[in-house]
Amino acid sequence: MAVFTPVTLDDVTQWIKQFPLGSALELKGISSGIENSNFFLTTERGEFVLTIFENLSFEQLPFYLNLMRHLADRGVAVPAPVANDQGELIVALHGKPASIVTKLEGSSQMSPRPAHCxxxxxxxxxMHLAGVDYELEQPNLRGLAWWNQTTPLVLPFLSDDKAHLLRAEMHFQETFAGCDTYQQLQSGPVHADLFRNNVMFDGERLTGFFDFYFAGCDTWLFDVAVTVNDWCIDVDTGVLDEARVRALLDAYHAVRPFTAAEQTAWQPMLRAGALRFWLSRLYDFYLPREAEMLTPHDPTHFERILRERIAKPAPELF
Known part of the structure; x- marks a missing residue:
């Protein structure tokens, strides 16, 4: 993630003594992303990831970190948060909430094949099934309410054509969210940001999901749509690769069968997934925050995907 809060090895040397990790040996900033300040942290006990949260509060963070612990305890491959000597998963660093989690093996697969999907x-x-009995609740903070708040902020920067697309899609999604089919969709904790760079592989073996800091309670189908919109496309055009779509959906369906309501909602939900990230990229591009290492993502990528999902139906869920 982008480094908004500078941290040195000297800063961490005293701070880390409250954790059962030994001495800090090396600290390196991670430059991808735009939400938190992340660092690779090497200690006498191994390799970890240190995160300083730039937007989430001490009150919001227990949902995310306890969810990761909950999933890990149920066999889902995710980073495990490390508690300090008081049993706390969230500890202040430079006056901001911070956490340490285990580092996953492998690397991100940026050119996925059907086997990866x-x-x-x-x-x-x-992951969805493992979250059924998770007791904490928090809405998806980048859901419809945030879309409504953000749309008027970015509209002044858009051409007439783009503004028309945004207004029309917002109307479509508000109508969709109020329909009977939407109310029938199964829901629970979702990752909500499961892009290629948030999954680790060792060859074709998936070693873990990470970066749960956009997680919240939403429909499971939204999570699937966000994932398909990244893992199963031609990056230059946004066009879906049917072989990868089929591989991902069939594997999901074999574990947790899709419902008839989800089948009906599938095409609108793919559009919702594209809209969410078009909006967030527009916001980050036109209303950026300062950071040491900050490269806003190109908003036209998800504009292309949204237009493509509107124009052409995707393969059915099952």
């Missing part, structure tokens, strides 16, 4: 689909279904 099948692994992602199956793990996503297991």
């Amino acid at each position: 099948a692994e992602v689909g199956a793990m996503l279904a297991r």
Whole structure:
């Protein structure tokens, strides 16, 4: 993630003594992303990831970190948060909430094949089922309410054509969210940001999902749509690769069968997933925050995907 809060090895040397990790040996900023300040942290006990949260509060963070612990305890491959000597998962660093989690093995697969997509689909279904008995609740903070707040902020920067697309899609999604089919969709904790760079592989073996800091309670189908819109496309055009779509959906369905309501909602939900990230990228592009290492993502990527989902139906869920 982008480094908004500078941290040095000297800063961490005293702070880390409250954790059962030994001495800090090396600290390196991670430059991808735009939400938190992340660092690779090497200690006498191994390799970890240190995160300083730039937007989430001490009150909001227990949902995310306890969810990761909950999923890990149920066999879902996710980073495990490390508690300090008081049993706390969230500890202040430079006056901001911070946490340490285990580092996953492997690397991100940025050119996925159907086999990788099948692994992602199956793990996503297991994650959804594992979250059924998670007791904490928090809405998806980048859901419809945020879309409504953000749309008027970005509209002044858009051409007439783009503004028309945004207004029309917002109307479509508000209508969709109020329909009977939407109310029938199964829901629970979702990752909500399961892009290629948030999953680790060792060859074709999936070693874990990470970066749960956009997670919240939403429809499971939204999570599937966000994932398909990244894992199963031609990056230059946004066009879906049917072989990858089929691999991901079939693997998910084998673990947690899709419902008839989800089948009906599938095409609108793919549009919702594209809209969410078009809006957030518009916001970050036109209303950026300062950071040491900050490269806003190109908003036209998800504009293309949204237009493509409107123009052409995707493969059915099952």
